[in-house]
Structures are given as C-alpha cells and as structure tokens.
Amino acid sequence: MTKKLMKGSEAIGEAAVQAGCHLFFGYPITPQNEIPEYMSMRLPQVGGTFVQAESEVAASNMLYGAAGSGERVMTSSSSPGISLMAEAISYLAGAELPVVIVNIMRGGPGLGGILPSQSDYFQATKGTAHGDFRLLVLAPWSVQEAANLVQDAFDLADYYRNPVLILGDGLIGQMMEPVEFADSREPIKVLPPKTWAATGHNGSKPRSVINSLFLDPEELERHNFHLKEKYDRMERDEVRYEAHGLDTDYDVLIVAYGTVARVCLTALEELAEEGVKVAMVRPVSLFPYPSAAVREAAAGAKAVLVVELSMGQMIEDVRLAVGRSKPIHFLNRVGGMLISPDAVIDKIRAIEDGSSEEVRHA
Amino acid sequence: MQNDVIMAGFGGQGILLIGKMLAYAGMREGKEVSWLPSYGPEMRGGTANCTVVISDRPVGSPVIQSPRAVLAMNLPSLDKFEPDVRPGGLLLVNTSLIERKPARSDVTVIEVPANQIANELGNPRGANMVALGAYLGATDAVSLDGVIEVVRETFAAKPGVIDVNIQALRRGYEIGAACTVGV
Numbered sequence: 001m002t003k004k005l006m007k008g009s010e011a012i013g014e015a016a017v018q019a020g021c022h023l024f025f026g027y028p029i030t031p032q033n034e035i036p037e038y039m040s041m042r043l044p045q046v047g048g049t050f051v052q053a054e055s056e057v058a059a060s061n062m063l064y065g066a067a068g069s070g071e072r073v074m075t076s077s078s079s080p081g082i083s084l085m086a087e088a089i090s091y092l093a094g095a096e097l098p099v100v101i102v103n104i105m106r107g108g109p110g111l112g113g114i115l116p117s118q119s120d121y122f123q124a125t126k127g128t129a130h131g132d133f134r135l136l137v138l139a140p141w142s143v144q145e146a147a148n149l150v151q152d153a154f155d156l157a158d159y160y161r162n163p164v165l166i167l168g169d170g171l172i173g174q175m176m177e178p179v180e181f182a183d184s185r186e187p188i189k190v191l192p193p194k195t196w197a198a199t200g201h202n203g204s205k206p207r208s209v210i211n212s213l214f215l216d217p218e219e220l221e222r223h224n225f226h227l228k229e230k231y232d233r234m235e236r237d238e239v240r241y242e243a244h245g246l247d248t249d250y251d252v253l254i255v256a257y258g259t260v261a262r263v264c265l266t267a268l269e270e271l272a273e274e275g276v277k278v279a280m281v282r283p284v285s286l287f288p289y290p291s292a293a294v295r296e297a298a299a300g301a302k303a304v305l306v307v308e309l310s311m312g313q314m315i316e317d318v319r320l321a322v323g324r325s326k327p328i329h330f331l332n333r334v335g336g337m338l339i340s341p342d343a344v345i346d347k348i349r350a351i352e353d354g355s356s357e358e359v360r361h362a
Numbered sequence: 363m364q365n366d367v368i369m370a371g372f373g374g375q376g377i378l379l380i381g382k383m384l385a386y387a388g389m390r391e392g393k394e395v396s397w398l399p400s401y402g403p404e405m406r407g408g409t410a411n412c413t414v415v416i417s418d419r420p421v422g423s424p425v426i427q428s429p430r431a432v433l434a435m436n437l438p439s440l441d442k443f444e445p446d447v448r449p450g451g452l453l454l455v456n457t458s459l460i461e462r463k464p465a466r467s468d469v470t471v472i473e474v475p476a477n478q479i480a481n482e483l484g485n486p487r488g489a490n491m492v493a494l495g496a497y498l499g500a501t502d503a504v505s506l507d508g509v510i511e512v513v514r515e516t517f518a519a520k521p522g523v524i525d526v527n528i529q530a531l532r533r534g535y536e537i538g539a540a541c542t543v544g545v
Contacts, residue, residue, distance in 0.1 A: 003389055005382070005385060005386050005389055006396070030401070115402065167425050170401070174399055174401050175397065175398045176385060176397035177395065179399070179423075262423050263422065263425065265422040265423075269422065291514070340423070340425065340427035341423050342428070358490070
C-alpha cells in the first residue's frame with residue numbers, strides 16, 4: 001500500500017475499477033473530463049469497456065442496460081449533464097438498478113460556469129427527477145475520501161438495489177492529493193447474488209424482467225411502499241457524518257459539507273488558537289441526512305452557521321433538524337467563487353458580536 | 363507548520379509541472395500536500411497557476427487566499443497575485459520577463475532572472491526549474507535532494523535533460539538560499 005499523488009477525478013476512476021466496475025458510459029463536460037479520460041485508458045487494461053456515448057441521455061440509458069445485466073457500472077458528469085440524465089435516473093430507481101453516478105458540480109442554473117459549486121444539493125437530495133424516489137448521496141471532502149466513498153457506493157448500490165450519487169464539487173475533480181488504495185478490500189455489506197439480473201440463463205429459471213412500468217395501480221402502490229421501506233432503512237443504517245470540536249464548549253456550530261467544510265475546519269482551528277470556540281458537523285451522507293447529529297450538536301451551541309457554495313439549499317435540512325430552537329446564520333459564495341477561511345472567521349465574529357443577521361423563518 | 367505557494371505564469375512555462383513536483387516531493391517526505399490548478403476558461407498562451415500546500419497536518423483549505431509565497435513568472439501573474447501575498451511573506455519575481463519592481467514593501471522580494479539563468483545553462487526551457495529552486499532555497503518547504511529525486515523520475519524517459527534540470531534547480535536554490543526568510 002503506497003501513497004500516490006492523484007487528481008480527484010483519476011482517483012474516482014481508479015477506485016471504481018478496483019471496486020470491480022468494468023463498464024463506464026459517459027459524455028464529456030468540464031470539470032470532470034479526467035474521469036472518462038482515465039476510464040478510457042484504464043478499462044481496456046482490465047478487460048472492461050469504455051463508451052463515449054453520443055449524449056448524456058444515451059450514456060445514462062446504457063447504464064440502465066448494463067446494470068440490468070448485473071454488472072457494476074458507473075457514469076460521471078457535471079451539473080447540466082446530470083439534468084440530462086435525470087429521466088434515466090428515475091427509471092434506474094424505479095427498476096431498482098444498482099449504479100454509481102458521479103456529479104462534479106459546477107455553477108448554474110442553465111449552462112452556468114465551469115468552476116466549483118454546490119448548487120445541485122436540491123437536485124441530488126430531493127428532486128433529481130419525476131416519481132417518488134431517493135438517491136443515496138455521498139459527498140467527499142478530499143481526494144482520499146472520494147476514492148473511499150466511490151468504493152463503498154458500489155456496495156451500497158448493490159445492497160439496496162438503488163442508484164448511489166457521489167456529489168463533489170470542481171475542487172474534488174481537479175485537485176491532486178495523496179491517495180492510498182488498500183491491497184484488498186471486503187464489501188461493506190453482505191451482498192446476495194444478483195438473481196434478479198437479466199443474464200440470459202437459457203430458460204433454466206423464469207425470465208428476469210428489468211422494468212419500471214407498473215400499469216396496475218395496486219401493484220405500483222405496493223412498489224412505492226417497497227421503495228419507501230428501502231429509503232427508511234437507508235435513513236436508519238447509512239447516515240454518515242464527521243464531528244469536529246464537539247467535545248468542548250462552543251458558541252457556534254458550523255454545518256458544511258464537501259471541500260467547503262475543509263475551509264471551515266481551517267477557520268475553526270485558527271479561531272481555537274484565539275480561544276474562540278466553534279464546532280462543526282460535516283454531513284458525509286446528504287441523503288440520508290445526519291439530522292440527529294446536527295440537532296444534538298446544535299443543542300450545545302448559541303447559533304448555527306451554514307456555509308455553502310449555493311444560495312442556501314442545505315439550510316432547509318438544517319432547519320428541519322434544529323427547528324426554531326437556534327438562530328441559523330448563512331455564509332455563501334456562488335458562481336464558482338470560493339469561500340476563504342478568513343471569510344468564515346469574519347462571519348463567526350459577526351455572529352458573536354451580534355452584527356450578523358440570522359436567516360429568516362418561512 | 364505549513365508552507366503554501368501560488369505559482370503563476372503563462373501556459374507552457376511548466377508552472378503546473380513544478381507545482382506537481384513540489385507536492386510530490388512533499389508527499390515523499392511524509393508531509394500532507396495538495397495541488398490545485400486553475401482551470402478557468404483559459405486559452406493557449408493564456409495564464410496558468412496552481413496552489414500547492416505542504417503541511418505537517420492534514421491540509422485544511424486547499425484554496426489559499428493569502429499565500430505565504432507567490433512565484434510570478436510573468437507580468438500578468440505579478441499584477442494578479444502581488445496584492446495577495448501574506449504580509450511578511452515571500453514574493454519571487456522572474457526578472458527576466460518582468461521589468462517592473464514589486465510595489466509591496468511588507469514582503470520579502472526575491473528577484474530571480476530565471477530565463478536568463480536557464481539560457482546560460484543551455485536549457486532555455488528550464489526557467490521553471492530555476493524558479494522552483496529559488497523557492498526551495500528561500501523556504502526549504504521540502505528538501506532540495508527530495509526534489510532532485512523527483513526530477514530524476516519525472517524525466518526518466520528523457521535522461522538527456524535530467525542533469526541540466528538539476529543544474530537549474532541548484533542555481534535557483536543558491537539565489538533563494540541567499541535570502542532565506544523561513545516563511
């Protein structure tokens with residue numbers, strides 16, 4: 001096991017290959033082009049197949065076919081490309097197909113820009129596409145964590161028979177950091193054989209049908225309740241977060257995810273040297289959201305600060321967690337602009353001296 | 363203990379490469395490192411820059427607003443990043459391509475005629491290595507020997523350029539070491 005210096009995009013690709021993903025279908029878009037580039041180089045080496053599709057719509061439907069045959073398969077894109085895949089993602093969720101989708105977010109709406117952003121939080125966690133479904137969403141804050149989460153994502157996708165989304169920002173895609181891959185790896189779940197897959201078994205058992213069409217309303221209702229039961233199990237068993245500074249007293253609790261949380265951690269450490277006590281909860285799973293952790297940590301704070309590269313999409317989940325018990329403040333940059341540790345420090349000081357206005361209630 | 367630097371120049375000067383070599387050598391020494399390139403809508407011949415962080419602890423923000431050091435390889439880079447250098451920090455200026463003097467008086471300025479030295483060594487493309495050497499000489503962010511090792515590996519397929527690049531690094535290091543500031 002040796003450390004390698006890798007771009008986040010390359011590490012995501014290598015992690016997928018090492019997790020047994022031998023199929024990749026995609027269409028280029030900045031800032032994640034190094035993922036398909038890496039896969040086009042790497043997959044032939046392991047007997048796999050890379051296809052640059054004619055569009056995101058095509059790539060995402062190729063995903064459907066490959067996952068339906070029981071293979072581990074991945075695609076990656078960035079914000080507008082994920083929107084184009086949305087229809088197929090709904091079909092994947094409806095047909096209960098395990099796939100891994102990577103969204104390296106850029107600024108929006110529309111074509112937006114190509115620089116880092118977190119403006120797809122709603123899309124990822126609440127409204128990816130039509131129908132009653134959820135994606136399991138994991139948000140890395142480093143290149144190493146991106147690699148780890150991609151590997152876990154394949155196990156979780158297979159276990160729940162559900163698409164898993166890796167939600168990173170442009171920094172995760174473009175940054176180089178040391179990465180270590182374990183020599184061997186055990187699945188994080190006990191994975192049953194994919195007896196449901198359409199593999200062409202010569203009539204040895206009833207045909208497997210991969211489908212999301214349920215014309216009988218009673219059957220569709222049963223299906224919807226079955227899916228909900230899966231999402232409930234995710235909420236019970238798959239919550240992931242990291243806590244910083246909760247073991248001592250603190251005035252302000254920061255809630256931030258992805259690379260923004262690293263900026264906040266630097267601010268938190270600088271403030272600690274001055275005796276200003278701040279804590280942070282970093283959601284790693286965005287669905288299921290670590291609501292209980294945020295609520296319990298907020299109970300020990302005078303105020304909560306949400307920091308995001310969006311217009312405040314995660315505030316809703318923080319509000320659901322803490323209710324009206326604590327004032328919530330908000331710091332953001334958007335459009336590809338980044339937040340500096342100094343901006344976080346200034347905001348914390350403003351909260352402490354009363355000059356920061358809290359986010360208004362609905 | 364953390365060293366961070368923004369290295370900037372125009373595309374083709376090998377800025378991203380020396381940033382990667384610095385990060386790689388840091389990783390080899392057991393440090394925590396990050397390398398972050400600019401990836402804006404640039405065109406050929408446009409500007410290129412990267413931010414490298416080398417730390418004893420896990421790297422917090424990989425984005426550095428007030429870097430401890432800036433290496434400016436051309437005038438647009440000096441114009442853009444000079445105001446950002448942390449007070450007391452280090453500003454390395456490639457005087458071969460930059461005629462104006464830096465305006466800041468609260469930072470240590472190191473003038474490096476990087477292209478001129480590279481030309482003297484018969485290796486015009488080695489100006490980036492002279493500059494990297496000067497940064498190492500001034501900061502010892504990673505050891506010169508560690509970077510030399512990375513040079514040998516990076517250019518393993520082109521053994522003919524290894525020695526001239528190491529020479530360029532050493533010449534730069536001497537200039538930087540003469541103004542050691544320990545930022």
